[in-house]
Amino acid sequence: MGKTIIISNRLPIQLQIHNGGITAIPSVGGLATGMKSVHSGGDSLWIGWSGLTDEEIPENLVGDIDDALSKHGSSKVNLSQQEVDGFYYGFSNRTVWPLFHYFLEYSEFEIESWETYKKVNQKFADAIVAKADDDDTIWVHDYQLMLVPQMVREKLPNISIGFFLHIPFPSFEIFRTLPWRKEVLEGLLGSDLIGFHTYDYERHFLSSVRRILGLDVSFNDIYLEDRIIKVDSFPMGIDYKKFSDAALEHQQRSKAEQSELQQRLNNHKESAPDAKFILSIDRLDYTKGIAKRLNAFEYFLTKYPQYKEKVRLIILAVPSRSNVPQYQLLKREVDELVGRINGEFSTVSWTPIWYFYRSMPFENLIDLYTSSDIAWLTPIRDGMNLVAKEYVATRTDKTGVLILSEMAGAANEMNESLLINPNNFEQIADTIHQAIQMPKEEQQERNDVLQKRLERYNVERWANDFMSSLTDQKENSRSYVSR
Ligand code: ADP
Ligand code: G6P
Numbered sequence: 069m070g071k072t073i074i075i076s077n078r079l080p081i082q083l084q085i086h087n088g089g090i091t092a093i094p095s096v097g098g099l100a101t102g103m104k105s106v107h108s109g110g111d112s113l114w115i116g117w118s119g120l121t122d123e124e125i126p127e128n129l130v131g132d133i134d135d136a137l138s139k140h141g142s143s144k145v146n147l148s149q150q151e152v153d154g155f156y157y158g159f160s161n162r163t164v165w166p167l168f169h170y171f172l173e174y175s176e177f178e179i180e181s182w183e184t185y186k187k188v189n190q191k192f193a194d195a196i197v198a199k200a201d202d203d204d205t206i207w208v209h210d211y212q213l214m215l216v217p218q219m220v221r222e223k224l225p226n227i228s229i230g231f232f233l234h235i236p237f238p239s240f241e242i243f244r245t246l247p248w249r250k251e252v253l254e255g256l257l258g259s260d261l262i263g264f265h266t267y268d269y270e271r272h273f274l275s276s277v278r279r280i281l282g283l284d285v286s287f288n289d290i291y292l293e294d295r296i297i298k299v300d301s302f303p304m305g306i307d308y309k310k311f312s313d314a315a316l317e318h319q320q321r322s323k324a325e326q327s328e329l330q331q332r333l334n335n336h337k338e339s340a341p342d343a344k345f346i347l348s349i350d351r352l353d354y355t356k357g358i359a360k361r362l363n364a365f366e367y368f369l370t371k372y373p374q375y376k377e378k379v380r381l382i383i384l385a386v387p388s389r390s391n392v393p394q395y396q397l398l399k400r401e402v403d404e405l406v407g408r409i410n411g412e413f414s415t416v417s418w419t420p421i422w423y424f425y426r427s428m429p430f431e432n433l434i435d436l437y438t439s440s441d442i443a444w445l446t447p448i449r450d451g452m453n454l455v456a457k458e459y460v461a462t463r464t465d466k467t468g469v470l471i472l473s474e475m476a477g478a479a480n481e482m483n484e485s486l487l488i489n490p491n492n493f494e495q496i497a498d499t500i501h502q503a504i505q506m507p508k509e510e511q512q513e514r515n516d517v518l519q520k521r522l523e524r525y526n527v528e529r530w531a532n533d534f535m536s537s538l539t540d541q542k543e544n545s546r547s548y549v550s551r
Pocket of ligand 1: 349
């Protein structure tokens with residue numbers, strides 16, 4: 069059995085140049101946080117982009133960069149500014165990301181960025197081929213690298229290749245609008261196993277394969293002349309123990325050991341003991357429904373004025389893809405909404421919204437999760453949403469209410485939370501009211517079931533299920549060929 073090569077655009081860390089030296093910061097996002105736990109436990113090599121363009125790297129730091137990455141079991145693919153613009157800001161995040169999240173009107177179809185996407189995918193494929201042995205297993209991640217499986221297959225025809233998509237796969241009617249739909253499907257079909265978070269995404273993918281490529285699909289197997297490709301759903305979990313242990317450890321801290329943020333949260337709780345904190349954490353992304361959430365919060369305060377001075381919404385938004393115009397517009401919109409709502413409702417002793425626009429260290433995420441009575445996540449579309457799972461995992465006494473959009477992949481496995489339609493303000497306002505009023509016993513009953521499920525289907529189990537399915541598939545495919 070050879071090694072596993074993980075390949076994704078983002079590595080588990082991002083490098084930055086600071087005061088003439090290299091600093092590494094943890095990457096944010098479901099793919100990086102989830103796979104980090106898998107990678108740290110095993111014999112794997114992770115190939116990806118360091119976060120710095122060729123132009124940004126001074127020659128004297130090249131060695132330091134390679135050292136910093138190899139400490140994290142990682143190796144980099146070099147990208148120029150022009151490549152990052154076309155591949156990352158361009159085709160990945162102005163074409164595929166909006167299209168696959170059903171934001172058709174945001175999707176741009178530009179031939180130059182498609183060409184750069186192909187070129188950069190080839191670079192990633194070449195980086196794999198340079199490091200891979202025939203008995204290795206290649207695990208390719210996400211929408212930035214959909215052509216890589218076929219590009220690797222061409223050079224290493226017998227190697228095991230798995231692909232996992234961390235975002236939704238849209239319905240055929242949406243996917244068919246992509247000018248390069250055929251090439252994208254053919255790229256993915258270089259894999260032996262293709263995984264999605266939910267059965268719906270899997271079904272949409274198979275429908276596109278059947279209707280666009282006219283291939284023979286039986287149940288969830290795709291038959292090629294010389295191979296069978298399996299398509300399946302693997303809902304991604306979290307590192308449950310890491311979050312629940314961190315929350316337990318957090319509770320045992322003395323006042324002096326607490327972070328500044330925690331002390332601030334405590335002061336507010338002490339000054340208004342029956343006040344409630346509602347938390348939302350996301351990357352600042354239009355798919356997360358942050359602007360809608362703010363409007364819905366305003367509606368809630370108008371419909372239920374008894375909660376004025378009693379409820380505070382904490383919004384933690386991490387900066388993301390800020391070179392893409394839609395993200396810049398969203399930033400402005402959110403700033404304005406927060407300002408307007410705070411201006412309208414604030415009193416001398418109360419500001420309804422606390423808004424943080426930054427990445428936070430893990431310890432502060434735990435402060436927020438454990439201090440919040442309610443987590444409220446309203447994606448308009450989301451492949452999975454790990455934040456929902458992380459919140460539940462940190463509720464050591466099982467209190468706390470999760471309000472979750474039914475449009476998140478996570479909603480399929482989290483029926484015991486309060487599910488909402490992010491477009492239905494009436495329902496949202498009533499659900500926040502219900503969450504605030506929910507008896508402690510009911511909160512505990514719901515979270516008990518959720519926690520048991522999250523503990524069982526954790527990220528390790530997800531990775532093991534994917535890998536063992538890939539091994540089985542390779543065997544099936546071999547016996548199919550030798551028949
Ligand atoms: P996405 O992958 O679309 O960003 P997920 O909810 O699946 O959404 O994953 C987000 C991940 O990023 C979570 O693991 C969460 O803990 C982490 N994260 C989100 N916001 C922040 C933040 N401000 N600071 C640090 N980590 C964050
Ligand atoms: C989502 C995507 C990941 C991506 C992450 C952060 O989770 O599925 O592929 O890494 O968002 O986005 P970024 O563009 O910063 O990598």
